[in-house]
Amino acid sequence: MLRDWTVRFGSVRYSTPPGLVGQEAFVRVDGDELVIVVDLARVVRRPEWLQGPAGxxxxxxxxxxxxxxxxxxxxxxxxxxxxxxxxxxxxRPKPADDAGAAFLALGQGRSRG
Structure with missing residues (x-):
């Protein structure tokens, strides 16, 4: 069930379109892509962008x-x-503890060049 606008798969968060919080979502891998699917028959209040037959x-x-x-x-x-x-x-990253705050205080990294 979507508790926010994301699904979690393989320890990665992937965004979903608005209007689906509280809905059950299914995911599958298609090649190198993650496909997110919902059952339209269960979406009571369909957002206007989400139209089509139930299923x-x-x-x-x-x-x-x-x-x-x-x-x-x-x-x-x-x-x-x-x-x-x-x-x-x-x-903007938010530190979880003092060590994280100290790390973020180091500032932006720079690339070697």
Missing amino acids: LAEVARHQLALPGRPVIDPAHYPNHPQEMDGSPRPP
Whole structure:
């Protein structure tokens, strides 16, 4: 059951479109993609973007990712705060403990070059 706008598969969070919180979702792997499916017969209040006959329907498809790297489609969060240029605001990490706070205090890394 979707407790938020994501499903978890292989220790990775994948976003789902709005309006599905509380619904049961099924996932399957198709090649290198994760396919997220819901049963439209069980969706009582269908969002306007989700139309079609009752039965299983694909609602999202994402490239598979490694654990610790969530896959979030900005289109799934239409009211998410944005930067001035309209691009999604990057997430800000929040430390879980003092060690995490000390690590984040180191600042941005730099690439070798």
